[in-house]
Amino acid sequence: MSNNNSKFNQLSPEDQHLYQIRHTAEHVLTQAMINLYGPDKIIMAMGPATEDGFYFDFDSPQDFKLSESDFPVIEKEMQRLIDLDLKLESITVSADQARDLFKKNPYKQDWITQAESNQLPITLYYTGKDSENEFVDLCSGPHADSTGQIGAFKLLSLAGAYWHGDSNNKMLTRVYGTAFSSQEELEQFIEKRQEAEKRDHRKLGLKFDLFTFSDLIGPGFPLYTPKGCLLRQLINGYVEQLQTQQDYQQVWTPQVAKAELFETSGHYDKYKDDMFTIHSHYSDDELFLKPMNCPQHTQIFASKPRSYRDLPIRYTDFAMLYRDEKPGELSGLARVRAFSQDDCHVFCSEEQVDDEVDVMLSMTKEVMRTFGLKYRYRLSTRDPNTPEKYLGDPKIWDKVEKWAVKIMERNHIEYYDGVGEAAFYAPKMDLMATDALGREWQLSTVQIDYVQPQRFGLKYTAADGSDQTPIMVHRAIIGSFERFLMILIEHFSGAFPVWLSPVQVAVLPVSDKSNDYAQEVFYELKNNGIRVEFDQSDQSLGKKIRNAEDQKYPYMVIVGEKEAKDSTISVRQRGEQDLGSMDLTHFLSLLKEKIESKALN
Template identity: 40%
Template sequence: MSDVRVIIQRDSEREERVVTTGTTAADLFAGQRAIIAARVGGELKDLSYVLADGEEVEGVEISSEDGLGILRHSTAHVMAQAVQELFPDARLGIGPPVKDGFYYDFDVEKPFTPEDLKAVEKKMQEIQKRGQRFARRVVTDEDARAELADEPYKLELIGLKGAASHDDGADVEVGAGELTIYDNLDAKTGELCWKDLCRGPHLPSTRAIPAFKLMRNAAAYWRGSEKNPMLQRIYGTAWPSKDELKQYLDFLAEAEKRDHRKLGSELDLFSVPEQIGSGLAVFHPKGGVVRRVMEDYSRRRHEEEGYEFVYTPHATKGKLFETSGHLDWYADGMYPPMQLDEGVDYYLKPMNCPMHNLIFDARGRSYRELPLRLFEFGTVYRYEKSGVVHGLTRARGFTQDDAHIYCTREQMSEELDKTLTFVLGLLRDYGLTDFYLELSTKDPEKFVGSDEAWEEATETLREVAEKQGLPLVPDPGGAAFYGPKISVQTKDAIGRTWQMSTIQLDFNLPERFDLEYTSADGSKQRPVMIHRALFGSIERFFAVLLEHYAGAFPAWLAPVQAIGIPIGDGHVDHLEKFAAAARRKGLRVEVDSSSDRMQKKIRNAQKQKVPFMVIAGDEDMANDAVSFRYRDGSQENGIPVDDAIAKIAQVVEERTQV
């Protein structure tokens, strides 16, 4: 038997090993239980893959990104097998791994119930314990169609081979090149238990699935299109250990408690009335206070940085968006036109930049005016599909804190550096501190302008981002059609990542709008345009902060900063005088003079997450003092009234948490 030489790759180390012909990746990594697949020549393979001479091989551990994807994809297959054992008439859709889990779509007569999901999970546990082997085999299109004749959705996917979309998960089924089916084989007899069209790879056996749980089910259109049949989708999650599964479920429980929609209702901050429409929120008085304070602080900081405020209308003639290119590239995200003025189309604006360009172009501009920084809290409207609308984080009407900076080519790098530094500083003021940056580059199928302009803009943004000393992650093809961008990604209190501010460098819209300024030598020059949204949208940023603080806003943002709680009715006047004096200092203070008992008033204040509970009894009245009770239940007694007001004011001024 001849020998085969393979190169084993471990991080940056390479080891050459001689093995016998027929050696599999499983043989190569025998005894290494954490390795569940192999990367051979850069491609993921099952451990059953037979190694060829000269191949470079790297073990894929179950806890790696690729390993988790393989684990979850394999678990999706087990779920689909369980569904068809329990519901033989169920037809298979697709079952890809997704972030933190997996799903599978099924065509069934009626939606799954919670009891159905429990039964499916129990059946999955049985299949897992059987230790069925995942076995790959290559088939022709003709053979695949014959074997899967009862699976109409699989037959459709076979017709898509080579053109499958990553957006709908079809790539995990067919991909490109040869067509493969994975069989689930009985561990003892080798008998076929189940099969699925799939490109793989998979775990060696179902017994290699350490921990999983089904989460929920929902309706989903086949391949994401409203024109296709509605299927039933079951979501699940799988992890390399039971401890990791428990940690994830605990995380989800905490995230559910922090859900901004739930807190918005409990704290009486906002609502999304059905009578107005999905994705269109109204802010209640308390939510209005938080939003106003957020906006006021942002306005003040922008003024300090040299921004000038502008205002633009909510609708415009369609011609404006023809000039900007949005009707060519963004029409699907816009509301349908309104026919006004003898057939002229008007659109609700999806963004503010075209109107800001008109402000720049309203009169001649000199180089002495640059950089010109225009800022607007501008409400925009985007026609999001109903399936993706989610509270305040994905809305159809929202207000952007939108800025557009016009500068010379020479000012461009310094202005971008100042802008990014300002953005990060302001986000830190709101209590977000854990950042990384993402650089979105040109989509080769969706862009305007020259390759040279894009390359210059991209490299300028890269240099600016690297100055911050933060991790910089590439986002290939993620840019808007008119220019590359830096996006600020931040982690919240429980480790979730949110996209916050975006900074886009644009050589193209100034060209399309024929924007000019007069340079020092009297010649006409084209300005560079920087697009910058700091919060992204007020609504979304509000939601992120609400979840980050779990509703317990720091005192400077809290809708009620202190609430007076009298021990008895005779102490109400004392607290009313305290509240009046505090309001004269600009503080938001209320007094609970209801007929509830004191302990009930304290519980109410705790539920409303008020930073300061100000309690007064006989001794406090006698000493012109009050007592503080904090959110954590601790108490500070006998504080003179003036000192108490000063302390609240100091905490508010310093923007700290109590």
């Protein structure tokens, strides 16, 4: 059972159809497994459609173990059910009727209780009703009209998953699969998935020695190696350089704050369960590790009287943040418990908002160009069906949502609606970046916020001497550094542009006879600010070149007796491109030009 109908209604007709056949494929998977193994071994838990396919969680006796080697048998039974073109029919029932039907299934009983407490309708979906292939499941839908509408499908993998994602609950078995309207679409998906596996940042992060995790420190807390830390410095330094040019000022705020701060901001009521609590030996204050920078920045603004002459005030903060993510949701750098953001908060008058946002959008455009990322925007607004989720005056929300549309149109920005994706205090203009595999990731965001300044009682003195409440504009460009690094690793497949590469040049002597000259070249490059590695191993030149190519170094400088005699170097560019012999000074000039321009190749 899943309840994603609000998101389903926001999808395009094409995506709605895809969602329906994927949700139907999950029911076919469940039915096939029960047909094959019996209801005593396959105890249904849940199974939704997802962005890439579907999955099915089930419980089973300890003596039953499913493996991926069983997939062909399951797929054969699934195909039989699809070929029968069984119709799907739904009926609404009472909670008591549903409980009676699933009286031996604790997971369905849990869903029924949740639906009842949330006053949601309880629906059953029958597949092949009144036939020898009849199957029923508790589900909110929607589904395809019949199993025959599933054009092509494939089971992908097995995993463990805690019930409701809570590590305090039992570990269930999860089967992942996908479905499409046609075999061609499925094959394209599989090809892209295989390429994504090659680019998996967790594998490449280990291969290129960028980051690691430790069981002693805990899941979701990444450790950065010297090379990974260098990437942090380069990316953050680049963003900070852009911000300094626009008169943004860095601040630094503590990692811990009292609950009262987050109660005032509204985060306490909305996100308390996702925040780490801190206990003091000497204070009874309820303390938390900070999950965001916004409330702290209000207190810097409030620390002294402000005048309209001081505005706009622009604060940036690269401080660490912490969120208590569920163990089952942690995934490499994509979802962590400790992360940093290139946060910025601008305090300004209403008349200054347009200029400030235009600058923010222009800066973001420049950053996306530098990293070679295509993008579009999502206008994240309120869900009108859940007004209780949002703080502030609905009239102000109406005003800001319309204002955001005008800003997007004025800046000629392509965007689509993201109903229900707003923050609890403001709508958002969210940048959705597309990587080399066509996957979308949310990175930067801009938010025009009236709520936080009002809740904190922020004031400035206007030109007429009156007290006025500033507008607080939230902005991040790369967002979470951890997620951004994950995207870059997979986007470039580890082959970073030369300005960003932890090692820019590998010096490879042909033999020991060339080591002295190679060392001279190494120090000349190093003294000119080039990040260079000197391979003095006793391996063959061919092996050294292969190693450098495998590590995705942008350039290889090869020196032998001929180069030593002529005071030249032989240069190879990543991708087995031989640039031939050249003067070291010329090579340095070429390198510096690419580094300074932040060239992508």
